[in-house]
Amino acid sequence: xxxxxxxxxxxxxxxxxxxxxxxxxxxxxxxxxxxxxxxxxxxxxxxxxxxxxxxxxxxxxxxxxxxxxxxxxxxxxxxxxxxxxxxxxxxxxxxxxxxxxxxxxxxxxxxxxxxxxxxxxxxxxxxxxxxxxxxxxxxxxxxxxxxxxxxxxxxxxxxxxxxxxxxxxxxxxxxxxxxxxxxxxxxxxxxxxxxxxxxxxxxxxx
Amino acid sequence: xxxxxxxxxxxxxxxxxxxxxxxxxxxxxxxxxxxxxxxxxxxxxxxxxxxxxxxxxxxxxxxxxxxxxxxxxxxxxxxxxxxxxxxxxxxxxxxxxxxxxxxxxxxxxxxxxxxxxxxxxxxxxxxxxxxxxxxxxxxxxxxxxxxxxxxxxxxxxxxxxxxxxxxxxxxxxxxxxxxxxxxxxxxxxxxxxxxxxxxxxxxxxxxxxxxxxxxxxxxxxxxxxxxxxxxxxxxxxxxxxxxx
Amino acid sequence: xxxxxxxxxxxxxxxxxxxxxxxxxxxxxxxxxxxxxxxxxxxxxxxxxxxxxxxxxxxxxxxxxxxxxxxxxxxxxxxxxxxxxxxxxxxxxxxxxxxxxxxxxxxxxxxxxxxxxxxxxxxxxxxxxxxxxxxxxxxxxxxxxxxxxxxxxxxxxxxxxxxxxxxxxxxxxxxxxxxxxxxxxxxxxxxxxxxxxxxxxxxxxxxxxxxxxxxxxx
Numbered sequence: 001x002x003x004x005x006x007x008x009x010x011x012x013x014x015x016x017x018x019x020x021x022x023x024x025x026x027x028x029x030x031x032x033x034x035x036x037x038x039x040x041x042x043x044x045x046x047x048x049x050x051x052x053x054x055x056x057x058x059x060x061x062x063x064x065x066x067x068x069x070x071x072x073x074x075x076x077x078x079x080x081x082x083x084x085x086x087x088x089x090x091x092x093x094x095x096x097x098x099x100x101x102x103x104x105x106x107x108x109x110x111x112x113x114x115x116x117x118x119x120x121x122x123x124x125x126x127x128x129x130x131x132x133x134x135x136x137x138x139x140x141x142x143x144x145x146x147x148x149x150x151x152x153x154x155x156x157x158x159x160x161x162x163x164x165x166x167x168x169x170x171x172x173x174x175x176x177x178x179x180x181x182x183x184x185x186x187x188x189x190x191x192x193x194x195x196x197x198x199x200x201x202x203x204x205x206x
Numbered sequence: 207x208x209x210x211x212x213x214x215x216x217x218x219x220x221x222x223x224x225x226x227x228x229x230x231x232x233x234x235x236x237x238x239x240x241x242x243x244x245x246x247x248x249x250x251x252x253x254x255x256x257x258x259x260x261x262x263x264x265x266x267x268x269x270x271x272x273x274x275x276x277x278x279x280x281x282x283x284x285x286x287x288x289x290x291x292x293x294x295x296x297x298x299x300x301x302x303x304x305x306x307x308x309x310x311x312x313x314x315x316x317x318x319x320x321x322x323x324x325x326x327x328x329x330x331x332x333x334x335x336x337x338x339x340x341x342x343x344x345x346x347x348x349x350x351x352x353x354x355x356x357x358x359x360x361x362x363x364x365x366x367x368x369x370x371x372x373x374x375x376x377x378x379x380x381x382x383x384x385x386x387x388x389x390x391x392x393x394x395x396x397x398x399x400x401x402x403x404x405x406x407x408x409x410x411x412x413x414x415x416x417x418x419x420x421x422x423x424x425x426x427x428x429x430x431x432x433x434x435x436x437x438x439x440x441x442x443x444x445x446x447x448x449x450x
Numbered sequence: 451x452x453x454x455x456x457x458x459x460x461x462x463x464x465x466x467x468x469x470x471x472x473x474x475x476x477x478x479x480x481x482x483x484x485x486x487x488x489x490x491x492x493x494x495x496x497x498x499x500x501x502x503x504x505x506x507x508x509x510x511x512x513x514x515x516x517x518x519x520x521x522x523x524x525x526x527x528x529x530x531x532x533x534x535x536x537x538x539x540x541x542x543x544x545x546x547x548x549x550x551x552x553x554x555x556x557x558x559x560x561x562x563x564x565x566x567x568x569x570x571x572x573x574x575x576x577x578x579x580x581x582x583x584x585x586x587x588x589x590x591x592x593x594x595x596x597x598x599x600x601x602x603x604x605x606x607x608x609x610x611x612x613x614x615x616x617x618x619x620x621x622x623x624x625x626x627x628x629x630x631x632x633x634x635x636x637x638x639x640x641x642x643x644x645x646x647x648x649x650x651x652x653x654x655x656x657x658x659x660x661x662x663x664x665x666x667x668x
Binding site: 345348349352353361362365369370373377381383 | 594598602615619626643647668
Binding site: 049050051052053064066068070071072073074075078079083086087088090091093129 | 452453454457460461464465521523525526529530531533534535667
């Protein structure tokens with residue numbers, strides 16, 4: 001079980017943003033994506049998560065292996081922390097949400113409604129969702145937004161534990177997570193040329 | 207040499223530019239001949255007098271109103287299966303033409319119905335079906351207008367067209383059933399489209415129907431060309447914009 | 451599966467507005483119609499089945515955009531699309547949740563409003579049965595409309611424009627069945643036809659809804 005991306009070309013709004021991108025992720029490995037705003041990191045992660053089609057290239061991750069987390073956490077303000085987490089655990093066929101609550105220091109908050117949490121606490125709950133998916137490949141888009149230093153450390157620990165269990169993580173982030181073992185991939189060199197076509201949706205009109 | 211070659215927008219543009227002038231002339235000639243012949247050189251009908259002559263406008267418009275939707279359905283299917291942009295844009299272009307034909311059919315029907323039935327509108331199954339078809343056209347056009355990304359719009363409107371077609375057929379049968387249930391043994395005559403038409407009326411009517419068909423084709427080709435040019439401009443701009 | 455249903459029901463109850471709003475709207479329609487057409491009992495009892503069907507249909511329409519819009523905004527739909535649940539099933543469940551929170555209360559309230567509308571005594575049973583069989587179709591078709599328009603800002607009005615023509619066959623057969631019931635006539639033909647439409651859309655519509663939603667999530 002690993003994640004293999006080969007010669008990938010992806011598009012945003014019908015225009016190619018990245019092309020010729022290849023990398024592999026084996027169990028226990030993490031890869032950090034870097035690149036300026038608008039360089040296509042979010043598009044890349046959504047494509048890998050299977051939410052949008054690639055223009056060309058292959059993504060080989062096996063069936064139902066990827067857990068995706070983005071800017072919005074899919075939390076319901078009118079449900080409690082436990083209810084939110086239990087819902088996702090049920091959807092992914094898992095039972096035990098205790099470890100996830102502990103890993104992100106949410107045990108004391110578990111009966112609070114998600115709507116009453118601070119932005120950072122909500123973010124921690126959103127990340128705790130990853131633990132209840134039971135999936136090996138984490139695909140994370142800016143996971144540390146609105147987290148304080150202590151919470152970033154919690155998150156890095158969770159990633160480390162996940163990697164230790166043979167998991168993988170693909171993370172787009174600007175800050176230093178303190179994950180020294182993670183490889184870093186700068187997507188800037190893969191930026192598609194403006195005149196690039198690569199089967200973009202409007203190619204036929206050129 | 208395959209027909210699908212013309213699915214390339216640029217090739218399609220070149221072809222349609224050559225075909226369109228001929229098509230405009232043919233459409234104008236046959237619509238003109240059909241209507242002038244029908245209006246001025248046919249006898250008055252025995253029961254309905256000269257009011258029957260609106261038939262030459264009404265029947266072809268109604269025919270094309272349905273055919274336009276059918277063409278949109280086929281074009282939507284081609285887009286969903288083969289992803290040819292021309293097909294999606296042709297469906298988009300056909301909708302406003304279809305809606306105008308539907309409106310002409312409804313309005314001429316009302317004008318015709320007034321002296322014959324004594325009322326502008328009756329809830330006859332045929333009339334009701336056309337009204338529902340009109341609503342489907344409006345929804346389809348509104349969905350195209352509401353979505354910014356052209357490919358997303360093409361996909362969603364195609365899905366709507368498919369589902370809408372099924373429901374349009376369902377509505378047609380539901381309406382027939384409903385109307386029987388409401389007024390049994392009604393004295394309102396069925397719209398004249400189904401009545402066998404005498405030869406003197408049939409010949410100009412046929413020419414008029416062919417004319418409306420050609421007119422529809424010309425309008426759709428012309429509008430599709432415009433849509434292709436809009437997309438082409440956007441595609442070129444997106445690339446130069448990215449560079450600057 | 452169950453988790454999604456329970457969550458949607460819980461949210462409908464807690465978020466407020468969702469559950470009672472449709473019912474209140476239904477009540478208002480039944481109150482306003484006599485104001486508009488006059489308090490003539492004969493007239494009211496004749497139009498009662500149709501008015502109650504239209505009222506239920508509009509009340510159902512009112513809450514359609516809540517089926518998916520909120521889940522779209524907070525990212526739930528993205529996460530559901532990557533979950534091991536087929537999107538077709540998830541949308542069927544969401545339609546079911548919509549029916550339980552909107553359609554079912556309308557069915558239960560219909561006899562009470564029937565009293566306000568002077569519905570003839572023999573009409574109550576068939577009114578309730580026709581609504582019971584017809585409102586699920588309204589929820590399922592509505593979910594399709596919601597999936598089509600979920601990416602559009604302020605798509606509520608467009609949603610109504612797209613969904614209402616699709617409601618025509620269900621309304622025609624449902625109201626016809628209720629009307630025949632009230633008139634003491636045989637209801638079986640329209641009732642069976644409507645049940646057929648309901649069964650058909652429940653079986654097939656989720657595929658169209660899921661296709662539309664996938665396009666919108668892209």
